[in-house]
Amino acid sequence: MKFFIDTADIDDIRELAGTGMVDGVTTNPSLVAKTGRPFADTIAEICAIVPGPISAEVTATDADGMIAEGRKLAQIADNVAVKVPLTVDGLRACKTLSDESTMVNVTLCFSAAQAILAAKAGATFVSPFVGRLDDTGTDGMGLISDIVEIYANYPEFETEVLVASIRHPMHVVEAARLGAEVVTIPPKILGQLYNHPLTDKGLAAFLADWEKTGQTIL
Numbered sequence: 197m198k199f200f201i202d203t204a205d206i207d208d209i210r211e212l213a214g215t216g217m218v219d220g221v222t223t224n225p226s227l228v229a230k231t232g233r234p235f236a237d238t239i240a241e242i243c244a245i246v247p248g249p250i251s252a253e254v255t256a257t258d259a260d261g262m263i264a265e266g267r268k269l270a271q272i273a274d275n276v277a278v279k280v281p282l283t284v285d286g287l288r289a290c291k292t293l294s295d296e297s298t299m300v301n302v303t304l305c306f307s308a309a310q311a312i313l314a315a316k317a318g319a320t321f322v323s324p325f326v327g328r329l330d331d332t333g334t335d336g337m338g339l340i341s342d343i344v345e346i347y348a349n350y351p352e353f354e355t356e357v358l359v360a361s362i363r364h365p366m367h368v369v370e371a372a373r374l375g376a377e378v379v380t381i382p383p384k385i386l387g388q389l390y391n392h393p394l395t396d397k398g399l400a401a402f403l404a405d406w407e408k409t410g411q412t413i414l
Contacts, residue, residue: 197372198377203383212386249274251277251278287317294320300369311346324340324359325361
């Protein structure tokens with residue numbers, strides 16, 4: 197499973213990339229706006245830090261506008277994945293950009309039917325939002341299960357399932373269990389994956405026993 201980080205904070209990205217756990221980054225206009233930095237400069241710097249796919253989202257809502265913006269974004273770096281919404285115009289833009297060998301992340305997916313359309317449009321990634329579905333009383337991970345199963349039936353579908361709107365570590369675990377190729381995780385959630393009280397307790401005991409020996413390794 198690939199871990200993408202859902203942030204545009206350069207310091208967080210640089211720190212997390214140093215762990216070797218980061219395979220890509222997803223951003224959106226809201227995340228970039230929080231940085232207060234120019235959009236293109238921010239994307240370019242992220243692309244230089246992380247060699248994997250970096251999702252940069254269009255702001256146009258019509259197909260021609262998305263295509264034009266997508267082409268410009270793709271010029272920033274070879275690892276830019278143009279992010280488009282799962283709308284009729286977004287899928288038209290996805291098809292055009294994909295045919296031009298540009299990576300495309302189709303976002304705001306909330307049904308298996310939409311995911312099928314994204315795959316047929318040639319999307320590199322489709323991003324189902326599990327947390328937002330959970331918020332409405334719908335089983336978000338059930339959607340991931342459906343999409344993974346459907347895609348497995350059609351080898352010609354090369355679209356990867358990118359689980360988005362992750363709210364807690366069990367979303368990550370369940371996505372991995374179901375066979376999703378990618379999860380995009382807020383930095384806070386990635387940190388939580390490391391934590392377990394028994395790990396902390398065990399390490400404290402080991403260190404206490406070692407200190408009693410009076411020895412050093414170096």
